[in-house]
Amino acid sequence: MDFISILSIFVMACFVGYYVVWSVTPALHTPLMAVTNAISSVIVVGALIAAAAAGSATSKWLGLLGVVLASVNIFGGFAVTARMLAMYKKKDRPAPVVQNGGGKS
Amino acid sequence: MEHVAPPAWSMLAYLISGILFILALRGLSSPSTSRTGNRFGMIGMTIAVVTTLVVHMPGWGTQLACPGGTPDCGGFGDLLRFDVVTSFEILAAIALGGAIGWVTARKIAMTDMPQLVAAFHSLVGMAAVLVGWAAYLNPQAFGIAGPDGVIEAQSRIEMGLGIAIGAITFSGSVIAFLKLAGKMSGAPILLPMRHVINLGTIVAILGLTAWFTRDQGLWVIATVTALAFIIGFLLIIPIGGADMPVVVSMLNSYSGWAAAAMGFTLHNTAMIITGALVGSSGAILSYIMCRAMNRSFISVIAGGFGAVASNGDAAKTDRPWKRGSAEDAAFLLGEAENVIIIPGYGMAVAQAQHVLREMGDQLKAKGVNVKYAIHPVAGRMPGHMNVLLAEANVPYDEVFELEDIQGDFAQCDVAFIIGANDVVNPAAKTDKTSPIYGMPVFDVEKAKTIMFIKRSMGGVGYAGVDNEVFYMDQTMMLLADAKKMVEDIIKALAH
Numbered sequence: 001m002d003f004i005s006i007l008s009i010f011v012m013a014c015f016v017g018y019y020v021v022w023s024v025t026p027a028l029h030t031p032l033m034a035v036t037n038a039i040s041s042v043i044v045v046g047a048l049i050a051a052a053a054a055g056s057a058t059s060k061w062l063g064l065l066g067v068v069l070a071s072v073n074i075f076g077g078f079a080v081t082a083r084m085l086a087m088y089k090k091k092d093r094p095a096p097v098v099q100n101g102g103g104k105s
Numbered sequence: 106m107e108h109v110a111p112p113a114w115s116m117l118a119y120l121i122s123g124i125l126f127i128l129a130l131r132g133l134s135s136p137s138t139s140r141t142g143n144r145f146g147m148i149g150m151t152i153a154v155v156t157t158l159v160v161h162m163p164g165w166g167t168q169l170a171c172p173g174g175t176p177d178c179g180g181f182g183d184l185l186r187f188d189v190v191t192s193f194e195i196l197a198a199i200a201l202g203g204a205i206g207w208v209t210a211r212k213i214a215m216t217d218m219p220q221l222v223a224a225f226h227s228l229v230g231m232a233a234v235l236v237g238w239a240a241y242l243n244p245q246a247f248g249i250a251g252p253d254g255v256i257e258a259q260s261r262i263e264m265g266l267g268i269a270i271g272a273i274t275f276s277g278s279v280i281a282f283l284k285l286a287g288k289m290s291g292a293p294i295l296l297p298m299r300h301v302i303n304l305g306t307i308v309a310i311l312g313l314t315a316w317f318t319r320d321q322g323l324w325v326i327a328t329v330t331a332l333a334f335i336i337g338f339l340l341i342i343p344i345g346g347a348d349m350p351v352v353v354s355m356l357n358s359y360s361g362w363a364a365a366a367m368g369f370t371l372h373n374t375a376m377i378i379t380g381a382l383v384g385s386s387g388a389i390l391s392y393i394m395c396r397a398m399n400r401s402f403i404s405v406i407a408g409g410f411g412a413v414a415s416n417g418d419a420a421k422t423d424r425p426w427k428r429g430s431a432e433d434a435a436f437l438l439g440e441a442e443n444v445i446i447i448p449g450y451g452m453a454v455a456q457a458q459h460v461l462r463e464m465g466d467q468l469k470a471k472g473v474n475v476k477y478a479i480h481p482v483a484g485r486m487p488g489h490m491n492v493l494l495a496e497a498n499v500p501y502d503e504v505f506e507l508e509d510i511q512g513d514f515a516q517c518d519v520a521f522i523i524g525a526n527d528v529v530n531p532a533a534k535t536d537k538t539s540p541i542y543g544m545p546v547f548d549v550e551k552a553k554t555i556m557f558i559k560r561s562m563g564g565v566g567y568a569g570v571d572n573e574v575f576y577m578d579q580t581m582m583l584l585a586d587a588k589k590m591v592e593d594i595i596k597a598l599a600h
Contacts, residue, residue, distance in 0.1 A: 013381030021386045024133045029488030036383040037225045039126045040364045050239030052161040053246030059239040066235035069228045071202025079210035087495035088136035
């Protein structure tokens with residue numbers, strides 16, 4: 001792909017992002033941050049390419065470390081978002097109070 | 106290894122995962138669609154990772170990555186070569202990181218969410234730096250250099266900017282994490298000449314990135330990386346605790362731009378779309394937070410807010426104020442028709458959200474109309490209070506934003522303020538000399554009775570200003586730990 005096509009995708013995506021994010025309800029701004037954090041770990045793609053490529057041992061180890069860091073983020077980000085969103089379920093009955101403030105999902 | 110253009114189907118797969126990420130954010134427009142959205146995000150990420158593995162992994166995508174089957178590419182020979190990673194090593198790396206992330210996400214308390222998000226931002230930043238360096242050291246693998254190892258000029262700029270933004274995100278997020286976790290003082294640290302130092306460093310980073318297009322030397326990119334780590338640190342240390350919601354949003358934005366810059370380097374659609382989404386998301390959240398504090402983005406970045414917290418201490422304790430007991434509060438709350446509860450960060454610190462919900466339930470059982478009012482900057486990150494109330498099983502349709510509930514205070518019998526202060530300070534509307542002047546605040550003074558839970562009369566909000574509400578005729582100060590006081594009110598209500 002040439003630079004102009006890539007730039008076009010980028011600029012369009014910025015506009016999409018602008019409109020999509022303004023439509024997010026303020027009550028869900030914390031899950032929004034958690035999930036944007038999780039999806040920005042798509043940088044793992046670059047780390048995987050670096051790790052899998054032949055040619056430089058240093059580059060391979062940097063890539064592998066990148067894979068570990070990004071994986072923390074992918075699994076952690078999506079899991080914590082899912083945990084938060086589960087709390088926003090409509091409640092039909094008063095659920096029991098959790099006194100210790102956590103551990104419940 | 107000679108770079109081979111990725112197959113067309115993989116480009117399509119990356120595009121699909123980019124679209125799924127858009128749908129993930131779209132789902133957050135309402136709590137009912139949000140869980141489906143999160144699942145779209147997970148599917149998108151799976152598609153991106155699997156596609157990359159199939160195309161690039163040794164042994165799996167041999168035919169695709171190495172047409173012609175060159176002897177040093179793919180096959181069992183790779184297992185013995187030090188510079189080629191094995192499938193096992195890659196899967197182990199994913200499993201290790203995944204396990205750490207998953208366990209952390211399960212265990213973290215909701216009150217600690219801001220520091221968790223800051224820590225996660227730092228990982229994205231570091232990953233961007235690592236990928237950028239890997240691309241610099243092995244450019245042919247990414248298809249950005251000729252056989253002679255000379256990297257294309259345009260790729261060098263993208264690489265330099267990606268590494269710089271990633272490094273700023275990393276060191277900035279580490280400082281934000283330390284401040285939010287209380288491992289470092291939340292007070293702003295002001296260096297002399299800091300604006301000159303910061304501006305000089307940024308100019309140096311941009312200048313060196315430009316020079317990088319002429320000189321591909323290691324020292325250039327190493328200096329850019331080092332300077333970017335330093336500037337990330339310098340940018341965040343002067344910013345005080347009250348401005349943390351803006352800082353967390355801003356670093357969120359940076360982590361997106363870092364991913365986008367790497368997407369440009371790797372010509373990867375999924376990374377570019379995601380980077381743009383995350384970058385604009387963080388930027389919009391920063392804007393919303395700044396607007397809610399009536400502060401300009403520049404003044405937040407310049408830092409120093411909350412540094413002089415004690416200029417009016419002497420005058421304020423002399424004025425008369427009324428102290429109430431839990432029994433008095435319970436009586437008035439039980440008799441009320443409309444109650445608006447205003448929680449702030451103090452509620453989170455006291456872990457009082459669960460007992461607060463219990464008190465709300467008791468009042469509802471008595472026929473009282475209970476609503477919760479949340480200021481955009483309540484808590485340490487955007488939407489933090491909403492999550493804490495959701496955790497305590499407060500139905501989200503009882504929780505209102507500032508502009509939606511402002512008109513209800515005139516009909517409100519009791520405004521119940523727990524752990525909030527600056528967001529109910531009328532000085533923001535009247536006193537032009539106040540540091541919080543112009544910030545939108547709740548019109549609590551229109552309520553018939555104001556109950557203010559506070560630990561003592563001594564402390565003031567983050568802005569360090571006295572609050573007129575303490576001394577109003579209709580105000581009842583409930584001086585105690587927030588959780589203890591609410592528990593006592595519950596007991597008194599039960600009688």
